[in-house]
Amino acid sequence: MTPPAVVQASSPARWQDFVQLLKPRVMSLVVFTAATGLICAQAPIHPVMGAIAILCIAVGAGASASLNMWYDADIDARMRRTRGRPVPAGRVQPADALALGIVLSLFSVMLLGLALNWLAAGLLAFTIFFYAVVYTMWLKRWTAQNIVIGGLAGALPPVIGWAAAAGQAPLDAWILCAIIFMWTPPHFWALSLYTSEDYAAAGVPMLPVTAGAAVTRRQIWIYSLLLIPVCLAPAATGLGGAAYLAVAALGGAVFLLLAWRVRSGRAGDAADPRVTDGLYDVKAAARDARNLFAYSILYLTLLFATLLGEHLLGSAAPGLPGGLI
């Protein structure tokens, strides 16, 4: 484990800088997927305990993000998208980011174990370890399959939520995990098709950097074909109802259409495809990849929101949240 280079502080750290270390936008996605798992478990859990479980999972995700920003400060400093982060910008010292990550990791795992159960706490500890050590310190700098394998860390929150509520992690919980796991490669590779110059400059072996844009476009198509059946699985097991089936099928058809456009287009071939440092303002050649990236977020949100809605609307039934304890 190599500690990052010490960064000279350019201005005093504000509390907002420490919040930024936790990647609040990623945390909001984690809260959403973990809450879906927790609600779908249909276990008699008090709302306050459910909220504490979600808080622990969110803080755990924030802790792993802080550890990631501590270790990746050298990479972040070389990428347009990330060079304004608190550590590479010099607003927070690396040691402070490391300390925050460790303290919040211990806090979130211990509180989840004491308040809910140790299966959920163990899964949370594994998730933090997998993201901070396996993905950040090893996979990210070593293999083009980094986001495929590392995607497991982002896929586990619904399982943790389910385990927190029910004390177990059945097949349906792992189906939710599989949806996010299979969704991650087309989502991130679509993004990397038009940000590959950043990754190349930072020495991160993303697929477009190591294998080229054409291979990446083909891999996006293959993973998209594998993703849709997984998204339909909840309808087969009874986890999702008719509304879910409709959203998964229709939304999946749009996903495949956009993935095919990427597959048959030239996204990633042109140099410097971005107009600004933002993620959505791109030149014409990269629009297919940008569209798939943006739509993939909407599709995943719709899938989980529909599941959430179906289970909350059925909350009049005994045993569901609403008639708790």
Add this chain to the structure above:
Amino acid sequence: MTEPDAETTPLASPENPAAARARRGRNLAIALGLVGFVVLVYLVTVFRMGGNVLDRPL
């Protein structure tokens, strides 16, 4: 042995306003975090025990 000069001691050195504001904000955030932690532990204790508090020999 000479006594430390108050003007050159780091603790006594004048702090620029931006740094003071940032430190005050961090201190407030830590205070709120600690209060939140206390409330969390209280809630967990109450809800974990629940009615079991009364289910004991008197």
